[in-house]
Amino acid sequence: MTPPVFLAEAGQLDRDRVVLSGPEGRHAAAVRRIAAGEVVDLVDGAGTRARCVVADVGKDSVVCAVEERSVDPEPSPRITVVQALPKGDRGELSVEVMTEAGVDAIVPWAAERCVTRWKSERAAKSVAKWRATARESAKQARRSRLPEVADLAATRDVVALVAAADLGIVLHEGARDDRLSSLPLPDTADGPGIVVVVGPEGGLSDAELAALDGAGAVRALLGPTVLRTSTAGVAALSVLQARCGRW
Structure with a gap:
């Protein structure tokens, strides 16, 4: 061991x-x-x-x-997951499993259709809880690098993040012909890396999709089943880890 x-x-x-x-x-x-x-x-x-x-x-x-x-060398390409806020303690679950799977950065996102809302003091406490979860999960996974957990992002922040990425991916069940497992991946060895956007349980709004499309994001289907928002991120991360040679 x-x-x-x-x-x-x-x-x-x-x-x-x-x-x-x-x-x-x-x-x-x-x-x-x-x-x-x-x-x-x-x-x-x-x-x-x-x-x-x-x-x-x-x-x-x-x-x-x-x-x-x-x-330990820095993983390449860098993989960031934008996670729409799940309900209850499923947010900590998503942070835990993504950290174990090797995510480099997690961005909590207040998407339009999120049931959960972080406001004022709750936002700071919730981000601190996500960071503590990432810290303990990283130790459990024997990682030498802790994943970054950003402050709560608004949609404009997510759009800017996607626009600056080498590849921005939006997980969307409507992308029937564009599976994540076969999506063309760029050479991102020296760039800002890949950003994966995971929407809320109620799905992304038309305005959010349009803004992400305008930022250059590619819509991709994760698989034939619909996953909960708290598990979609780790599933997508696993596919990308294998495809990028990080696993």
């Missing part, structure tokens, strides 16, 4: 001995019950990974001796 992953603070991995403290140290010592002599990986969330041997364990801290360091 690969070693468990814990998140170190920026700059800590430059040292030969790293002390995990605070919530992360407490989790390692009290929840995971890491013991002296065990091997763990410490990551900084930006690609650096340090293979360590646990030297000492306190009540809420763990001292790690760094054995070797490496920097």
Whole structure:
């Protein structure tokens, strides 16, 4: 089995001995019950990974001796999923499974037909919850890079994101002849990458579709069945991961 992953603070991995403290140290010592002599990986969330041997364990801290360091290459092409807000806790579910599947960035979107609405203080709390979910899911998946979770986007923000992408894809059940599994993909090795737009349960409005079409987005069919918005993103991501050679 690969070693468990814990998140170190920026700059800590430059040292030969790293002390995990605070919530992360407490989790390692009290929840995971890491013991002296065990091997763990410490990551900084930006690609650096340090293979360590646990030297000492306190009540809420763990001292790690760094054995070797490496920097995991940035995945290419970059894949961003724009996720229309699902109902209830299905938003955290979508973040969790997309993070496990290797998404690079997630953009929560207040689409016109979203039942869920993030307003004022709720928006900040909901984004923080998505970011916390991405952080924990990335550790579970043994990732060295945390996916970015953007602030809540309006439709104009999504349109601008699609316009700047190497390829913008809108998942749409009406695209019968354009399956995602056979959609031509550009060479995006050095570009901004691919943006996938996942609409809400009620579907995209005509105005949203027109705006995305105008930004150069391509409509694509994911498959013969209609998926919920909270699972469509990870399904599309999986197809693209395989087709781009990232898997």
